[in-house]
């Protein structure tokens with residue numbers, strides 16, 4: 001319930017229910033919504049169908065830009081006649097776009113799952129286009145396809161595509177990996193400085209030209225749990241991962257900073273002094289929500305891959321009771337520190353949506369965290385829900401956001417209570 005709660009044995013292997021049935025998730029294109037906000041001179045050109053264009057419009061439709069930074073090149077059926085035509089068409093669209101938008105420094109061609117797009121070799125197309133557009137604009141490719149993926153994997157694929165471009169760096173540094181809102185990045189940077197870690201870089205960067213360096217003395221601290229491919233690519237370049245829970249909540253953030261400090265040989269007391277004030281603010285902010293949340297039972301459908309760290313935060317810091325914690329994929333090493341802190345509960349990996357819905361209905365949780373597609377039917381059945389996608393769109397990391405994160409779970413419960421009155 002607080003930072004002094006006992007830490008269970010990290011070596012205990014928690015049993016996991018594995019399911020491989022029909023699953024209900026958004027595709028990786030969704031990541032463009034937060035990635036285009038982060039890399040401010042990048043453009044995301046989806047190579048896809050009308051469905052992809054509609055998905056992006058509805059996912060990001062609430063945002064209004066003077067100059068949008070994503071679009072869809074719709075591959076029509078007529079294009080099936082010949083691959084050469086499709087490449088010509090793509091070249092034409094890219095040339096037009098870059099002529100009109102000289103501010104674009106990095107252009108991502110984002111693949112999708114219609115069969116005609118899968119047949120296109122977008123990586124080769126990106127290389128070919130880069131030869132024409134460099135040094136002004138670098139063209140890269142990754143897949144946001146919805147086949148066998150979940151929506152946060154779009155960010156993983158995008159960041160993994162950036163790794164080969166990162167310059168070699170032989171000096172010691174800390175690399176924080178995973179998209180964070182700029183305000184959180186600034187908070188983290190100044191806290192790391194106060195702790196005594198001076199060389200701190202972030203992936204993705206805010207600008208295409210600011211890719212951080214990487215080498216054998218780079219230590220990686222993941223800010224998001226869904227970056228398995230990116231991690232693998234970074235490790236292949238010699239970097240090592242620091243094992244830590246994710247920085248959600250007061251305790252999660254404290255352990256995250258402490259793990260980084262330990263890896264850099266920094267004294268425990270120095271960290272205690274540096275984080276004392278934000279840690280106290282976070283605990284105070286959480287205390288305001290504890291009464292509403294303590295003892296409430298929560299069920300996680302697998303969606304964002306944030307489920308395990310969120311369940312750890314809600315159970316240990318707010319006294320919620322996780323009934324089932326579903327995750328699309330369970331990367332045991334990446335989640336080890338959070339798993340060790342999770343109370344005994346049903347962990348499930350993958351999905352068989354009908355079976356899981358049956359378990360959820362039988363459990364009658366106070367709150368269900370799920371994708372948009374399941375939320376409305378469950379609400380209609382009288383269950384309070386929280387959209388998991390909102391947890392990825394909202395700034396939730398770090399000490400200063402701990403209260404806001406708790407509020408995201410308290411709000412639907414308050415609404416459900418009002419509706420019952």
Ligand code: SF4
Nearest residue numbers: 027052055112113146
């Ligand atoms: S990539 Fe596939 S799943 Fe995603 S919107 Fe396009 S067609 Fe649908």
